[in-house]
Amino acid sequence: MIGLLTDFGIKDTYVAELKLVLLSHGIEQVLDISHHVKAGNPRHGQFLLQSVYKRFPAGTVFLGVVDPGVGTERAPVAVRFNGYWFVGPDNGLFSFAASGDVFHIDTEKPIFPNRVSETFHGRDIFAPAAAGIHNNLTRFLKKAEGLSVVAPIRFVEEITSLFCSEVLHIDGFGNVVTSVRNALLGRVILEVNGTIIANSHSTFAKGNEALFMVPGSKELIEIVAREGRASDMLSAVIGTEVEVRIK
């Protein structure tokens, strides 16, 4: 199957155009992960992909397109890692898979359209490449060395080892996903833009405070609000720094 992650949104015809390419290669089983990665932010895309890819069946090919540099010289890549394939631009989106087998995509091969557009590589390069890999037709892959990486996401696993966290994601409810592991819940105090969050509860429903911490479903502490959106109350965006202190 193919898993799709992009920053395209769903208002345009772009997602349909990706799916039509896959369909033209006989692939019908496609699952949308999200099309709302923060526009042009491969690191945010990386976090979302990293957080769910293991839930897919082994052998899934991920078509990931978050590509602020479309049309530049950044290589189109495919990475085999942990029994999965990741296909997209070499701009850090797949940093977490940097220890995998890296291949560049040779768009001269006949699997690609004669005319590759300069602004929609998702449709003209990455979708055909993902389809080819899915169908075990991979003559367009050329072994390469190394992958471009963005600043790695450092999960706060031990309070003694690292005291600075960040906002990795803000969900549709306004919940703020930090890089601090659930295991530290109850042992830490967080500070975001001058606001201190000291209390934690095991669930949303048990908290009375305006803002508090809960253990998130991605194994990372989330800051949530009793009423309203925590992200708005904290003026937090993806990338905002979160200070972590021992309680």
Added chain:
Amino acid sequence: MIGLLTDFGIKDTYVAELKLVLLSHGIEQVLDISHHVKAGNPRHGQFLLQSVYKRFPAGTVFLGVVDPGVGTERAPVAVRFNGYWFVGPDNGLFSFAASGDVFHIDTEKPIFPNRVSETFHGRDIFAPAAAGIHNNLTRFLKKAEGLSVVAPIRFVEEITSLFCSEVLHIDGFGNVVTSVRNALLGRVILEVNGTIIANSHSTFAKGNEALFMVPGSKELIEIVAREGRASDMLSAVIGTEVEVRIK
């Protein structure tokens, strides 16, 4: 097949995570009803589900997750009603099915993951339960008495019997769905937040007034606007009271 109704929105990976659980149980036929139920409002979710469930094939299992109390003691339930199954939190979302067979879900059974998260029961409890029921593997169901209900939705069927209606839904065009049955169109005057709507037409296109009534596709009178969004013009939100008077 499985019908999905949540308040998750589609920007996050949550919907994909539900579908991956279903897929891991071999279920591929899934239909999204809506992921934009008003956040944390089971009564709104109930209305949408109630308005469409009969259009699904007999035997459909509905996975409904609108769950402001995730992690509290509200039971996870499954209800068999009218030839359908409804699976989700026992918080009123399925009130319309209260006369059905009610079962609690025993999450000790092996169908569930070893570690159930406290904040994402949709993925860890309700999706596996819906999959189990779909596949006729239901040993985790325990007969229970009664279902939690929210204030029932009282449809205005006869102008002599009830004079107070409410806004049940606002659609993407800003059309205001009331609880007054289409059969009363032309016989009633509505008042919303001080604005009186007296005229009605059989279709949008026939109305000239700023605001007027049309017979809605859910068999309920809708207030619509010639130009702009009726909901904005009336400052109406889900739950706003609508006074009904004889014309």
Added chain:
Amino acid sequence: MIGLLTDFGIKDTYVAELKLVLLSHGIEQVLDISHHVKAGNPRHGQFLLQSVYKRFPAGTVFLGVVDPGVGTERAPVAVRFNGYWFVGPDNGLFSFAASGDVFHIDTEKPIFPNRVSETFHGRDIFAPAAAGIHNNLTRFLKKAEGLSVVAPIRFVEEITSLFCSEVLHIDGFGNVVTSVRNALLGRVILEVNGTIIANSHSTFAKGNEALFMVPGSKELIEIVAREGRASDMLSAVIGTEVEVRIK
């Protein structure tokens, strides 16, 4: 297969209701093109449909519902054109296919529900008709003459032939899709609401200017912004005039 294009948005149950009708006729292969056509704007819908339909497999039936006049006397139509079928309201949505075979839909035939709602022809007329055509059961089609058309979209192919262009679409990134063909890139200067865009680059990443032109994936020049949304910077909306001058 069936391709879906509407202005319904995805917050309501409307799209699910269309799909359930198709499913009830045994059709499972459905692809969403977009549900975010500008509300009530058949011409915008036409542009999006026209720009992608050829990417679908031959024989695809398109169910297009952008229908400000639902319930008026505009005919329900089906058009066979270029090996595809287009089903929807006769309001200009299919103008580009006006040279095809045009049929009116006779809703007296048993394929349609006994009671057709006056406000949701998408569900009650067009979806059953699309399903019937897909399944080669077409006794409800009656040969007709001519199709309603909206002002035709005139693509600027040659700078000598036409000097006035328009904004055909604004995508989720705020990129402004004009009606000027990519082939003219580098030879023209555009003016939108008093702002002159003179420079062009082959890709987003190569531009340094606040606003510049790139060759778009729909073969039409797009105006894009180095930072921010070009559409906001130009106060451009769908339909805004674009002046084209020789460079």
